[in-house]
Amino acid sequence: MVPRDLVVFLEERQPWSGRLAFAASLARHWQAHLIATYVAHPLALDPHAGFAIGPALAQVIADRDAASAAAQEDARAAFAGLTERRSFSAEWRVARDDTGEALMLHARHAALAIMGPPYRQRPEPSALGMAEQMILACGRPCLLLPDAWPGDRLPRRIVAGWNGSREATRAIADAMPLLAEAGSVHLVVVPEAGTVVPHGAEPGADMATHLARHGVPVTLEQCRGDDAGAALLARCAALDADLLVMGAKGRSRISEVVFGGATRTVLAQVSLPVLLSS
Structure with missing residues (x-):
């Protein structure tokens, strides 16, 4: 049975453009509903944030929120450019502070989850550092995609x-x-x-x-x-x-x-x- 819905995870501080293009190509090929789940970068993963106190901490949070909002808007614009006026349906989601089971639910409600490369190949921590746990626990097939993989190179x-x-x-x-x-x-x-x-x-x-x-x-x-x-x-x-x-x-x-x-x-x-x- 051809999958009727796919979810692609886009991480704030990880390359995602090729991953999104690949997911859109696959959704178009299968005429499947495409769900893009944008995973915001948690403040807890910023090592320097733990050293900020008092007014400095408030400024760190404000700067982080502004940068996060701008990055999210860029991703959403790219998503809109790939999906508007296309032959398949699509939706945009934001996972902010989702971890563990909450993050896995985005995969459990789709036939296939598309993620980035394995965590151990990534240069820095990310919210989807638990992606390897997702492979074993989400109950859905997970497709791990290298960052540089061409968006139009579907499996032959x-x-x-x-x-x-x-x-x-x-x-x-x-x-x-x-x-x-x-x-x-x-x-x-x-x-x-x-x-x-x-x-x-x-x-x-x-x-x-x-x-x-x-x-x-x-x-x-x-x-x-x-x-x-x-x-x-x-x-x-x-x-x-x-x-x-x-x-x-x-x-x-x-x-x-x-x-x-x-x-x-x-x-x-x-x-x-x-x-x-x-």
């Missing part, structure tokens, strides 16, 4: 990781609208990577058959080695892939995120869009 060459797990199954199911429209899909299996799920005599063959039945132009690749994350990234580079699809294995609490090895490797090194489900 896709690499999908498969290890027989529940998380990988969910990721492939969530990505099916993209997989079915792709020019090529490479289903990558690393049998020696230590998965506890039995693959059978021909690892990945059953999932490749399942995808083919749904019209996916799939090629099964069985890769050697014991590092699934590195193998996936290597195939993405060799194929000049537009998207990596994989399950995110881990445990999330509001105060703690623990990822499995392959997920951890990908989040630290990935340089292309990655769709993660848990």
Whole structure:
């Protein structure tokens, strides 16, 4: 089923223009409702703010509010320019001081959440620093997009990781609208990577058959080695892939995120869009 609504998170002090353009391209392609959620930068994340006292603190707050309002207006103007007189519907939201479950609700009310690159690749903290928690806890597929990714480069060459797990199954199911429209899909299996799920005599063959039945132009690749994350990234580079699809294995609490090895490797090194489900 083609998604009918998407949410894209725009962060005040992080690059967002390419992310917004990509989300608008995808919404136009699917004729889906586009929700832009602008995430204001919390004062608590400004290190110098903690040193201000008395009148200085009031001035810091006033300056921050003025800068935040100007940045928000710039983002909203860009959003209007991309969405007015378009064939899809759109709405603008502002998340000010939303954290934890409140921020996740924006994702839970849409079929796909589009965010920036993994937190560990960012130069400074942001309100969406909990995005990795969102991957594991929001209940929706999350597409993490590099800041410099072209807004019109939609997925045509896709690499999908498969290890027989529940998380990988969910990721492939969530990505099916993209997989079915792709020019090529490479289903990558690393049998020696230590998965506890039995693959059978021909690892990945059953999932490749399942995808083919749904019209996916799939090629099964069985890769050697014991590092699934590195193998996936290597195939993405060799194929000049537009998207990596994989399950995110881990445990999330509001105060703690623990990822499995392959997920951890990908989040630290990935340089292309990655769709993660848990």
